[in-house]
Amino acid sequence: MAEVKKIAVIAGDGIGPEVVAEAVKVLKKTEELFGYKFELEYGLFGGIAIDEKGTPLPQETLEMCQRADAVLLGAVGGPKWDNNPKELRPETGLLGIRKALGLFSNIRPAVVFDCLKDASTLKPEVLEGTDLIVVRELTGGIYFGEKFRREGANGQEAVDTCVYNVQEVERIVRQAFEIAQKRSKRLASVDKANVLETSRLWRETVNRIAPEYPDVELEHVLVDNCAMQLLRRPSSFDVIVTENMFGDILSDEAAMLTGSIGMLSSASLGEGSFGLYEPVHGSAPDIAGQGIANPIATILSVALMFQLTFGYAEAGQVIENAVKSVLDAGHRTGDIAVDKSKAIGTKEMGDLIVAAMSR
């Protein structure tokens, strides 16, 4: 009898509930195929929680997440709440939940599916075989450092400070080494150690820890060079780890290798195996309620949950293979279809993926 895994499900707003419903079908199918047991608990979050509970992150939703082994999140937000005061905005709930759950890294895979590589702006032969993960530090660096204005000799000056302490670097770097160990065992650590003191601390820390992971092949890459290499040789990367601002920029660059935002999954991790999994896209109010959203980003977020939180590597692979085979057979939602008149809906895509799952 497999151990029961608790998953907190917060569907959110707009297309959130539509894409999460398809991901839940995939969870059920995995139980059937592998004998795993998932206990799903549902909670209100985002705009819908503001409407029903008067706050984007109700205490009971947070407690439900804290009890769980992993969280599956759809998306939040929409025009209805855009002009609300800050404490009554869906995005405030997102920041709040990440903070309350101690999530200090954001993980974004960029996988190029062979049959979609013509859809990218890069040459197909450059993209061939690309399957990488960007691990971005989320709670430190220049975004959180002291900021102020002052009068200088030549008028007003603005100051942003970038601070990292050795523990912050160490925990994210260890996490990246551990993820690399579960993948192709190659880690690129990205910094600007030729210029920045925080980057020198970063690099020293990486080098000090590296001998504990002798099976992982480590390379140091300067951030400007990394931006170039991602376009020149994306398939040579496996895991990329970097600080907050560099990761913000590089993860968006890497995302564009793959084409549609409807395909991109993500994870936010803290200490231990707990993680929050969600598609990169938002609540897409422009297509909400029409049943046409692409559920693949959310379905691939479940695959990521299996790999990173539960250690169900084979089940994760089964999901990825099912997505691949459905795409190879030519099925497309509107966002990735060349011929929009042949596009299929959210439910159809989910059903096809579930049907294609096999061991």
Ligand code: NAI
């Ligand atoms: P968005 O990602 O929701 O939509 C951008 C464009 O991509 C839209 O044209 C949308 O139709 C399309 N799109 C997104 N996901 C898709 C999918 N699965 N299938 C097909 N097409 C898809 O970003 P936008 O429009 O900037 O934001 C909309 C709302 O979502 C805002 O309220 C924003 O604050 C919120 N948002 C929430 C996020 C979250 O919950 N983590 C992340 C980003 C935005």
Ligand code: MG
């Ligand atoms: Mg960004």
